[in-house]
Amino acid sequence: MKILITAGPTREPIDPVRFISNRSSGKMGYALARAFRRLNHEVLLISGPTHIDVPDLVDFIPVETAEEMYHAVSQMISRADVAIFCAAVADYTMKEIAPQKIKKTGDSLTLVMQKTKDILGSARSVHGFAGYLVGFAAETENLEQQARDKLQRKDCDMIIANDVSQQGIGFDASDNEVMIIEAHENTILPRDSKEHIAHHLAAMITEKAIRKNIASA
Numbered sequence: 001m002k003i004l005i006t007a008g009p010t011r012e013p014i015d016p017v018r019f020i021s022n023r024s025s026g027k028m029g030y031a032l033a034r035a036f037r038r039l040n041h042e043v044l045l046i047s048g049p050t051h052i053d054v055p056d057l058v059d060f061i062p063v064e065t066a067e068e069m070y071h072a073v074s075q076m077i078s079r080a081d082v083a084i085f086c087a088a089v090a091d092y093t094m095k096e097i098a099p100q101k102i103k104k105t106g107d108s109l110t111l112v113m114q115k116t117k118d119i120l121g122s123a124r125s126v127h128g129f130a131g132y133l134v135g136f137a138a139e140t141e142n143l144e145q146q147a148r149d150k151l152q153r154k155d156c157d158m159i160i161a162n163d164v165s166q167q168g169i170g171f172d173a174s175d176n177e178v179m180i181i182e183a184h185e186n187t188i189l190p191r192d193s194k195e196h197i198a199h200h201l202a203a204m205i206t207e208k209a210i211r212k213n214i215a216s217a
């Protein structure tokens with residue numbers, strides 16, 4: 001199967017030397033890319049800036065901003081059988097990027113930002129993606145409820161929820177612990193390395209995607 005994966009953070013520029021970003025390292029998304037590759041799938045990784053080497057035999061599109069990630073996904077999603085949105089995409093970007101470095105003039109500085117496009121939310125509604133759709137949910141409270149709400153709102157087959165308020169898992173950690181939310185069941189993968197979690201997820205998603213594709217064929 002053809003698997004599209006988004007990973008890493010996005011960077012939203014403020015001026016020529018500054019940007020707003022987040023603590024995503026890309027570890028979870030890159031581990032997924034390696035795990036699907038090991039299962040012999042064709043993998044396309046669309047990633048914001050990270051310090052991780054691109055896995056062997058994985059197609060790669062580097063992006064920087066949420067808008068660039070949206071554009072890359074828009075171009076490529078029709079070729080995918082499975083799309084997995086692991087990237088920590090900025091929800092807001094600057095309304096206007098200052099053309100020159102902002103000078104330190106006052107005691108405070110107000111930045112005016114506007115919403116970015118919801119890449120996961122556009123998969124079905126804008127791009128008509130009919131394959132197996134997996135979102136992530138990074139939550140600090142009401143993990144299951146928030147993730148189940150995302151599953152329905154964004155018309156996903158699966159949401160992989162992680163509690164990013166917990167020490168040692170989630171953003172920029174080597175481990176994770178996830179709750180897998182589907183329409184009629186929840187499955188918990190207890191704390192383990194992102195490599196092992198990715199291995200379980202890749203096997204599970206492969207099986208479910210094959211079942212879905214057979215059912216809709």
Ligand code: PMT
Pocket residue numbers: 006008023024025026027028029066085086087088089090091116117118119120121134135136137138139150162164170171172173
């Ligand atoms: O990169 P690591 O350091 O390994 O950390 C992994 C992780 C914590 C980033 C990862 O496990 C994770 O939770 N990724 C999703 C982070 C996130 O932004 O979650 P969210 O709940 O804000 O977004 C929900 C979903 O919508 C996600 O699938 C996200 O990719 C997607 N989204 C969000 C905003 C937007 N504009 N477009 C999107 O597609």
